Amino acid sequence: MQQLRTEHDTPGQAGDETRGQTRHETQRAAEQRYVDALYARLDADAARVRTELREVLRGDPEDAFTRDVRAAMLERRARTLDAADHHLCFGRIDHADGGSLHIGRTGLSDGDDQLLVDWRAEAARPFYAATAAHPLGVRRRRHLGLDGRRVARLSDELLDGSEPGPDDVVGDGPLLEAVSARRTGRMREVVATLQAEQDAIIRSSHRGVTVVEGGPGTGKTVVALHRAAYVLAGFEEARADGVLVLGPNTRFLDYIGEVLPSLGENDVAMSTADRLVVDALDLPEPALAGHALRRLAGDLRWADALADVVQGYQAPSGTLTVVVDGDPATLDAPTLAETREAAVATGLPHNQARAVFRDLVVDVVADEVQARARVLLARLDEDMEVLAGGVNLDKAAAKDLARLGFEADADGAYGHAAAVAELDPGALRAELRGDLALERAVEDAWPRLTADDVVRDLLDEHPDLAPDGADAPWSVAHLPLLDEAAHLLDGPPARTYGHVVVDEAQELTPMQWRSVLRRCPGRSMTVVGDLAQAGPATGATSWADALGADLARRADVRTLTVCYRTTAQVLAEAAPLLARIAPEQQPARAVRQGDEPRRRAAGGDLAAAVAQEVGRELEHGDLVAVVAADAAVPALTRAVGGAANAAGEVRVVPVSQVRGLEFDAVVVADPDGITRARPGGERDLYVALTRPTRRLVVVG
Numbered sequence: 018m019q020q021l022r023t024e025h026d027t028p029g030q031a032g033d034e035t036r037g038q039t040r041h042e043t044q045r046a047a048e049q050r051y052v053d054a055l056y057a058r059l060d061a062d063a064a065r066v067r068t069e070l071r072e073v074l075r076g077d078p079e080d081a082f083t084r085d086v087r088a089a090m091l092e093r094r095a096r097t098l099d100a101a102d103h104h105l106c107f108g109r110i111d112h113a114d115g116g117s118l119h120i121g122r123t124g125l126s127d128g129d130d131q132l133l134v135d136w137r138a139e140a141a142r143p144f145y146a147a148t149a150a151h152p153l154g155v156r157r158r159r160h161l162g163l164d165g166r167r168v169a170r171l172s173d174e175l176l177d178g179s180e181p182g183p184d185d186v187v188g189d190g191p192l193l194e195a196v197s198a199r200r201t202g203r204m205r206e207v208v209a210t211l212q213a214e215q216d217a218i219i220r221s222s223h224r225g226v227t228v229v230e231g232g233p234g235t236g237k238t239v240v241a242l243h244r245a246a247y248v249l250a251g252f253e254e255a256r257a258d259g260v261l262v263l264g265p266n267t268r269f270l271d272y273i274g275e276v277l278p279s280l281g282e283n284d285v286a287m288s289t290a291d292r293l294v295v296d297a298l299d300l301p302e303p304a305l306a307g308h309a310l311r312r313l314a315g316d317l318r319w320a321d322a323l324a325d326v327v328q329g330y331q332a333p334s335g336t337l338t339v340v341v342d343g344d345p346a347t348l349d350a351p352t353l354a355e356t357r358e359a360a361v362a363t364g365l366p367h368n369q370a371r372a373v374f375r376d377l378v379v380d381v382v383a384d385e386v387q388a389r390a391r392v393l394l395a396r397l398d399e400d401m402e403v404l405a406g407g408v409n410l411d412k413a414a415a416k417d418l419a420r421l422g423f424e425a426d427a428d429g430a431y432g433h434a435a436a437v438a439e440l441d442p443g444a445l446r447a448e449l450r451g452d453l454a455l456e457r458a459v460e461d462a463w464p465r466l467t468a469d470d471v472v473r474d475l476l477d478e479h480p481d482l483a484p485d486g487a488d489a490p491w492s493v494a495h496l497p498l499l500d501e502a503a504h505l506l507d508g509p510p511a512r513t514y515g516h517v518v519v520d521e522a523q524e525l526t527p528m529q530w531r532s533v534l535r536r537c538p539g540r541s542m543t544v545v546g547d548l549a550q551a552g553p554a555t556g557a558t559s560w561a562d563a564l565g566a567d568l569a570r571r572a573d574v575r576t577l578t579v580c581y582r583t584t585a586q587v588l589a590e591a592a593p594l595l596a597r598i599a600p601e602q603q604p605a606r607a608v609r610q611g612d613e614p615r616r617r618a619a620g621g622d623l624a625a626a627v628a629q630e631v632g633r634e635l636e637h638g639d640l641v642a643v644v645a646a647d648a649a650v651p652a653l654t655r656a657v658g659g660a661a662n663a664a665g666e667v668r669v670v671p672v673s674q675v676r677g678l679e680f681d682a683v684v685v686a687d688p689d690g691i692t693r694a695r696p697g698g699e700r701d702l703y704v705a706l707t708r709p710t711r712r713l714v715v716v717g
């Protein structure tokens with residue numbers, strides 16, 4: 018962790034405020050000149066990229082592919098440069114051997130001179146990773162605070178143990194400033210103050226699954242999002258196939274929605290595990306579902322059960338008969354069974370294997386029709402003389418000829434054309450493939466299925482899985498089942514990603530994990546979560562439960578230990594609960610001290626007591642949230658709904674939706690009610706208690 022040093026701790030500076038200010042001003046002016054040069058370069062680069070883009074778009078349409086690739090590249094660069102305008106440069110490292118580097122949101126160079134190093138570049142690593150214990154050759158780390166394009170603040174840390182010299186401005190840590198800042202309701206990027214333990218994960222070159230665990234407020238979401246940006250720049254597969262970030266619900270996605278764009282990344286897809294399936298299968302909006310149904314439907318056993326349903330449609334049974342030109346052709350039971358087995362053996366999903374099955378049926382029927390034609394022709398050979406003579410045939414021979422497609426000409430003579438066609442295997446098969454009767458027989462034996470059909474079959478066998486209400490549409494609980502069925506029927510999803518980041522990963526059920534993994538065939542993933550915060554729908558107690566033993570074994574598991582959100586006092590309030598719900602977990606260490614949490618009784622009228630506390634909290638000018646059991650939310654919203662201050666309205670947030678969010682002050686309403694409301698309620702309460710950045714009030 019970065020050392021949080023203040024001016025008062027710094028030897029040689031005490032008391033000499035004026036000298037400190039002059040030094041700060043001199044250094045600030047020097048950095049301002051450098052930053053002015055950086056912005057001049059940024060503006061020039063942005064103008065050049067736009068001109069080039071215009072020229073490319075006007076370019077030769079005959080080479081449209083090259084033009085589009087080049088245009089996409091330039092557009093991306095233009096967006097990066099635009100996004101970099103805000104707080105372009107935020108840091109600098111001075112090496113013990115005299116060199117220095119400025120670190121910022123994008124790389125800028127002037128010929129061979131690197132003016133600004135992109136924070137993701139290897140050269141920038143020491144800015145984040147150097148500590149007093151391991152300075153990595155860095156003498157001084159400087160943080161620059163920009164206000165627009167003006168250098169407003171700077172503060173230095175000396176990492177080599179040396180005394181501050183005339184050019185050093187050792188000051189309040191920007192980390193403390195960042196974590197103490199008032200919250201706005203939207204998460205901000207913190208690229209300037211990423212800490213060493215976070216940076217090590219963000220920059221990890223591990224290509225498989227990286228699991229990041231840690232208590233509330235340790236920066237798991239911060240790591241997840243900055244890693245998405247890092248991976249996009251550094252991993253070929255991520256650049257080629259895209260990055261997907263998954264969150265637990267849309268409220269959370271809204272909360273984190275500005276982080277990646279402000280890092281210059283607009284191409285990252287954001288979704289929830291539910292939304293992924295709704296979009297992929299083009300489903301109507303699903304109904305909500307209770308946690309009990311979600312947990313039941315999330316059980317891994319349904320994967321096998323659904324596979325059994327589909328296999329049931331492929332199992333050997335009966336015979337298959339097709340009438341061709343008035344004569345039946347039959348696949349007897351052993352032949353039909355063999356045909357099914359051959360189709361199953363392809364390993365293709367059901368609807369694709371069906372095409373193989375149909376072609377095999379066509380082969381068998383064609384063989385039969387041809388064998389019949391050969392018999393008839395052989396019989397006709399005996400009559401050749403008669404045929405050549407053009408005399409009238411007896412009735413039986415005429416029927417044989419007609420069946421083979423022979424037609425008598427005006428003289429009563431028969432030609433060979435149609436019979437030859439019947440014996441042409443290619444033509445016969447093509448004709449049979451378009452034959453409606455054959456198609457119907459195949460559909461009976463191996464029906465084309467939809468995900469809907471398969472899940473409804475499963476529900477017939479397991480009525481406990483049915484949606485509430487007879488005609489209810491699918492609920493969110495059924496989405497992973499539908500996705501599984503779609504996979505069995507039609508194979509992998511059309512859209513997959515090179516890297517997938519899963520936040521609040523403890524919230525996914527095992528069936529949802531299957532759905533997510535399907536979209537990440539390369540298994541390059543960053544999975545962040547806290548099992549102590551798991552909601553009732555999952556109840557996962559280990560990553561092996563969640564990810565499956567195989568993947569969990571191969572995962573690189575990292576733990577974050579420092580809490581940046583909340584104060585030591587709030588963590589202490591939640592500690593006894595943590596000891597009960599996850600005794601094996603070490604509580605995180607808080608970087609900040611604050612007020613003691615307040616507890617008060619509801620006195621018989623919870624809403625009134627909460628409204629009173631909200632009024633008090635609003636006087637601080639903070640963003641305030643009331644967190645309560647879901648059922649209590651409507652009454653509390655009525656009680657405090659109108660209250661507001663400069664920081665925005667008071668938010669009444671159901672505990673089921675509060676994971677991952679944070680507020681300056683949190684009023685937890687009726688903790689016992691939260692604990693009792695649903696299974697694992699103590700985990701819900703733990704989540705609620707750990708949401709504030711400043712003050713916690715518990716009413717009830």
Ligand SMILES: Nc1ncnc2c1ncn2[C@@H]1O[C@H](COP(=O)(O)OP(=O)(O)OP(=O)(O)O)[C@@H](O)[C@H]1O
Pocket residue numbers: 192195196204205207210211212215231232233234235236237238239240547581582676677678679
């Ligand atoms: N290096 C950092 N610099 C500045 N702020 C930070 C840093 N790391 C984390 N924070 C801040 O701490 C708060 C908590 O971070 P974050 O939401 O990522 O934690 P989390 O571990 O995901 O929490 P939860 O388990 O509750 O979801 C956020 O406001 C975040 O911006």
